[in-house]
Amino acid sequence: MIRTITSDVILDEAFGWLCQRRKDYSPNNDVWDLRRNWDRIKPELQKILLAGDYTFQPLAELRLTDEIIEMWSACDALVLKALAMVLSKHLEPLLSGRCYHVAGRGGAKAAVRAALEASSGDVHLMKSDIKDYYASMDHKVLFELMQRHVTDRMVLRLVWGYLKRTVCFGENYREVTRGISLGCPLSPLMGALYLLPLDEAMDQSCWFYARFMDDWIIITSGR
Numbered sequence: 179m180i181r182t183i184t185s186d187v188i189l190d191e192a193f194g195w196l197c198q199r200r201k202d203y204s205p206n207n208d209v210w211d212l213r214r215n216w217d218r219i220k221p222e223l224q225k226i227l228l229a230g231d232y233t234f235q236p237l238a239e240l241r242l243t244d245e246i247i248e249m250w251s252a253c254d255a256l257v258l259k260a261l262a263m264v265l266s267k268h269l270e271p272l273l274s275g276r277c278y279h280v281a282g283r284g285g286a287k288a289a290v291r292a293a294l295e296a297s298s299g300d301v302h303l304m305k306s307d308i309k310d311y312y313a314s315m316d317h318k319v320l321f322e323l324m325q326r327h328v329t330d331r332m333v334l335r336l337v338w339g340y341l342k343r344t345v346c347f348g349e350n351y352r353e354v355t356r357g358i359s360l361g362c363p364l365s366p367l368m369g370a371l372y373l374l375p376l377d378e379a380m381d382q383s384c385w386f387y388a389r390f391m392d393d394w395i396i397i398t399s400g401r
Contacts, residue, residue, distance in 0.1 A: 179330040183264045184224045192259040209252040230332045234339045239347040248345055248359050261336055262364040269327060273370050313357040317341045320372050340364060
């Protein structure tokens, strides 16, 4: 799996995604250095990843008026995107068909549409969510779920580094021991995997069940 992640095709696609995603970033952002030197950086990055020596840099914590954003370095974001692309193809068949936020499944609109189609007749409907879903995830639980389906040790090492990240604000550094990163290309997939046991249980016990991230709609027969 790590060889697929480090292939020219995957890394170049992740690079294109990064360039588009950060096209309006500050001239001082490290994405511009990565863009200028991509032909030199790519083979070096491939070598480090294949050797299992890649380490994520501390994230910059941006504190805005109403939210806190964790900013990955440009190279880290690219690696996480490549990781997400390959893991998505590997894990997507395992995920519940009732999980609508996974790429290609239609998102929140598809979840609501499916619920409306299933809600005719004598039924009861409930909508619920999980408070601070991303921030509350247990790293050990999520990593054990990943280990059940991925055996590549170098890929698992990258996932562990993504979970056990370090965040800095000014000169203050802190290690994150719980929760996953908002805005990271790998996080939606991890969010889907984390609730896979719940999805499986709900599929067996509910007449209808739909989930978008941590929001779910449950419909049961009124009879």
